[in-house]
Amino acid sequence: MFEIQPMDAQTYRQQTRRSTLIIALTFVALAMVLSTAAVAMFGEPGGDNLRFNIGGVFAAVLLMAALMRKVFWTQEWMAPAVYSWQLKRSLMSVTNVMHHVTAAVEAGDPTAMKLLRFYHLGLNQMHQLDGNSSDHGQLAREMEQHKVRMEALGLDTEQTQLDPVWLEAVKR
Template sequence: MTLQDIDKSRYRRHLNRVFIGSALALAAFSLGISQLLIALFPDPDGSHFHWNLLGVVAGALLVGAGLSRLRRHPFMTEVVYVWELKQRLNKISRKRRQVEAAAQQGDETAMQVLQFSYAGSRQLWLLDDNTLVMDELAARQTELNNLAQAHGVTLDAERYDESMLERF
């Protein structure tokens, strides 16, 4: 995955619309399906929990299918990019201990993975206005830069490939 420049205002606007649209669609589908099931299969006891639950599950599946189909629409470009970036960073986080240990030993691949992780996290946190931990990230980046310089490694987040994680 290559890091891309994202227009923050466009991303936030599209994310909000996708979120609100998904929530409204989920509510409408859930209520509609539940009411249809209750009308078709009434319960003499008046308990319709199972039909309501089935309506919510079916609504969630329909919204998920809709988002999946709209994934390649130009409106979704920034939102899908951020979703995919979060998935990549999550995969790195699961192997962070092994990657950091290998980087301390001078492993160039581990350093490139960390560089991508730090660059992606910085971009993600700036897009989401989560600047509370930016100082910690800057300290880690400085530590990585010093480590790379000590081992003669040139860091480049663009060199990251998901297959690099298979080693750890």
């Protein structure tokens, strides 16, 4: 179950820039070392060694994928980027069934209403974290209208957790 966590947007952007820089520098270093090693081991002096350079870069891509999954993902300096990825995945899981959600909300289904509230809160946070204010006005109006409707029905508006059961219930 994913839960929206409070996060300062400025700190988030600073930390994700740092983690991006670390990953990029690691990839560049790996690509250079592996390409150089491939050319040294298999290449010809003065010959066309492009395929060995490309092979080194490809090996660096594979190694970086393994490092991301096994090492970097659990590091403290990656926590904001991991959180962002999980938030976006959660939002996408709701987006994928949004036609069901909107129909169920119109029918007054409390589960769908909770799901839509989570979606609004998560999307709002993602916009804040990414510094995307272009659609904020429209989202704020939709959020407020939906919140008022939930309050009128006596539903809790603090839906910071995404329960996967809600997604399945709305699909039916």
